[in-house]
Amino acid sequence: MIKKIKFDQFTIFKELTVDFFPGINVFIGTNGTGKTHILKAVYAAADITKTKKNFADKILGVYMPSELQLGRLIYRKPGSSEGAVAITRKLNGGNATLRMSFSNHAKRSDSAKIIGINKWCSEPIESVYIPVKEMLANAPGFNSMVTYRELHFEEIYVDIVNRALTPLLKGNVDGDRRRILEILQNAMKGKVRVKKEEFFLRNKQGNLEFSLLAEGIRKLGLLWMLIQNGTLLSGSLLLWDEPEANLNPKLLQSIVEILLELQRMGVQILVATHDYVFLKELDLQAKATDSIAFHSLYRVPEQQTVAIETTDKYLDIHPNAIAETFTDLYNRDVERAIGRK
Amino acid sequence: MKHSVFREGDLRFEFATESEKFDVRSSSPHGMKFVDFVISGDKENYLLEVKNPSDSQIPSEYQHSTREEFAKKMLDGELINHELVPKARDSYCFLHLMKRDDKPFVFVVLLGLSEFTNEEALLMGFKDGLNSRLNNECDTPWKRKYVKDCIVVTEAKWKNVFPEHKLHRINDETTSTD
Known part of the structure; x- marks a missing residue:
């Protein structure tokens, strides 16, 4: 099970820590708040436990910065800077943390400093990333x-x-x-x-x-x-970017039903979504024993960074970019109806 | 301006404009159903129908069945098709025949179910279904649009939508304030 990921000066994150639930982890947020970046980083770390590929190479392969220059993944600001990504997982008999750090001048993957790779890869994780x-x-x-x-x-x-x-x-x-x-x-x-x-x-x-x-x-x-x-299977990791894309909302009921069954079977799931129906289906179908976390990513303009709020209660998701859109629609609809413009 | 005060179950309204308890009349045309209130506004008049299954004045032994029945009516379309829309239509018809249709009408449904969602997406879905039925009750849509629009509000939303018209839920012990 992936327990935590911590970003420092990595892509759009100045500093961000995500604590994962063992079951379904739903990421919501407006475009550009880093949902896909989180999924990709976790996937890269999980995938190398089976392929034994160099972590920096895998990161380059999933993010594909221009000319595959590793340093382009550092949080953009003037001057020299260092960044890092650290992921923690649960192993039989403890935890393991994989950490990679590098500077914005790093051109190649061998410029990165990687710590904890042997213990990290000691138990393979079967992972699958479903792209949009x-x-x-x-x-x-x-x-x-x-x-x-x-x-x-x-x-x-x-x-x-x-x-x-x-x-x-x-x-x-x-x-x-x-x-x-x-x-x-x-x-x-x-x-x-x-x-x-x-x-x-x-x-x-x-x-x-x-x-x-x-x-x-x-x-x-x-x-x-x-x-x-x-x-x-039980113990696998599923990462799914926008399951709702190109899907009639009616089918989301089946998708959510399947994700809940997979979670009950022992699959850890990370999902990025923009879709109200997806969230609501989770709210309607989840049982008290299901493990579901809602991670809301939002921009903090004055700090020029992204922050996160996590809750296990659907109604406590805050900020809720998806619901806010409907609130705005509702308010505009009421204003139009009663002639208050 | 003096407010008009009305009670609908355990809901107390203080309307700031001219208003009328519409469904209680000394005589009504046979078969016509009316909305609870007609309220005058600046640019339009409001036909207000209150649905209050959380009414604390309902005897406790009937409260559960009242809410169950309400939920069933919402789910099987009876609420919109057999209650809300006929009342809006008949109320308009009466007011039109009485030459009281100088302004367009907006149909307002207040849902007084205390656990009902305040999720705007679901309220909008209900509103769209209501609006669709207001425009079309048979195999051909009405040729004339008789309500300008409709809105669905909950108690929590009422004060944002109609800040000038106060709404309180009264129970036996206290008077609630908004």
Whole structure:
């Protein structure tokens, strides 16, 4: 389980600490408050526990600063400065912290100072990052192209295709996973099949290629693959950037149902969202025993930084950028109705 | 200006402008349903319907069933289709025939359910459903728009929307203030 992340002078964060819950961690905030940056940093740290890749290289791969210059990830201000990111996880028998620091002059990954890598990587974390753009429809040949060509694609896109193409886990699908797969099958009205890196939805009508499917259904198909092939199991980490993108709000009920089931199964989840329906579905479907944290990121203009407020109560989310939008709409609607402009 | 004071269950209104308890009349046309109040405004007049299932004057043995029934009506559309909109329509019809439609009307629904959400997104969803029904009650929309707009307010929102008209919830022990 990822316990905490601390940023110092890293991208838009002067200083920010996020304490994670073991279950679902929902990040809300206006554009530019760093939701995706948090998800990417956590993902990079989790991913290297399996790949054993250099942490700085992975950070460069997911953020892709210009010319892959590490120093461009330091909080922008005049002069020289140092920044760091430190992540803490729970291990059997204690905690482990991975820390990386570097200066704004760092050109390459080997300029970074990394501490705690051995203990950090001693227990692998199965992690998956679902980016905003659905990738499975573009899967055929994509990874081969990225391997051999200089393409400006963040590694999160390459990784998700690989995760979806991972072969099935040996053994039977357990009860928890089977239940979630059934929810997904009902929502998609079919199952997912893969043939030569191409994804299909198989139902009574036959095999429908993903490129012809609605993007929302493809997202459900991706989840189905990740659960079916054992990528998402107890102890896994799921990071999902804007699950609501290209999804009819009605489908969010199923998405939230699945996320709650995954959380109950032992998957730790980090989600960034702009969507009221997503938040409200969580509020309506969550049980008292579910672990859910709402992290609200907001700008502090006078300090030129971003701050965070965390609560486990839906109604206590503050500031709530999503609700504030509806408050503004409501007030403007009332003003229009009663002629007060 | 002298305020007009009315009670609707355990809600007490002090309207700062000319107002009328509309659904209590010495005689009414057969079959017509009316809103609770008509209140005059500067640019428009308000047709106010109060829905108060949290009324403390309801005997305690009926309070739970009253709220259950209210929730059911909200969920199955009966509240909008069979109560709110017919009252707005009939009230307009009466006022139009009485040549009291010199200003446009705004239909105001006050939801006095104490636990009801103050989440604006849900209030707006209810308002949109109400507005849609006000414009269309059969297979063809009305050719004439008879209410300019509608709004849905809760007790908490009332003082922001109508600061000039006071609203209090009265219980047996104290008079609440806003």
